């Protein structure tokens with residue numbers, strides 16, 4: 056992902072999340088040197104991921120698939136790529152947070168070997184206040 060991709064990334068982000076990241080958040084992730092990747096076909100961005108990795112731990116910060124491309128196996132493929140990139144960065148564990156109401160993402164993570172290890176109360180903004188996050192982790196060893 057480069058700054059030039061952010062227009063297209065934001066078009067997807069704003070369609071798939073009720074509380075999307077801002078362009079500034081993506082820009083900050085790029086400038087911080089996080090692993091920000093886009094997955095393209097014929098120069099169209101179909102999906103993207105943002106991961107940080109340091110001190111043996113990796114954190115999946117964002118995973119998005121274009122609304123018209125969801126349910127075709129792309130999310131699983133991107134998640135597997137993220138796990139591979141995390142291993143290449145010498146991480147032995149991949150962590151992520153997911154909204155408690157996001158059953159599709161939860162199913163994906165569970166199917167890919169993640170375990171629920173905790174809950175963060177009121178972690179996300181929500182329509183009527185705040186929503187809890189579930190914390191998932193998976194060994195990469």
Ligand SMILES: CC(C)(COP(=O)(O)OP(=O)(O)OC[C@H]1O[C@@H](n2cnc3c(N)ncnc32)[C@H](O)[C@@H]1OP(=O)(O)O)[C@@H](O)C(=O)NCCC(=O)NCCS
Pocket residue numbers: 071072118119120121124125126127128129130131132152153154157158159160162163166
């Ligand atoms: C969550 C997301 C990344 C999954 O990507 P995807 O390409 O749609 O998912 P895949 O086609 O790879 O499916 C992977 C698994 O997710 C689950 N899943 C996908 N679509 C589903 C649906 N409509 N209903 C229930 N489960 C579903 C299934 O477990 C599926 O595995 P299976 O096909 O073996 O049953 C994607 O839907 C998305 O971008 N959602 C909006 C943003 C988001 O919630 N990101 C995650 C934040 S933590």
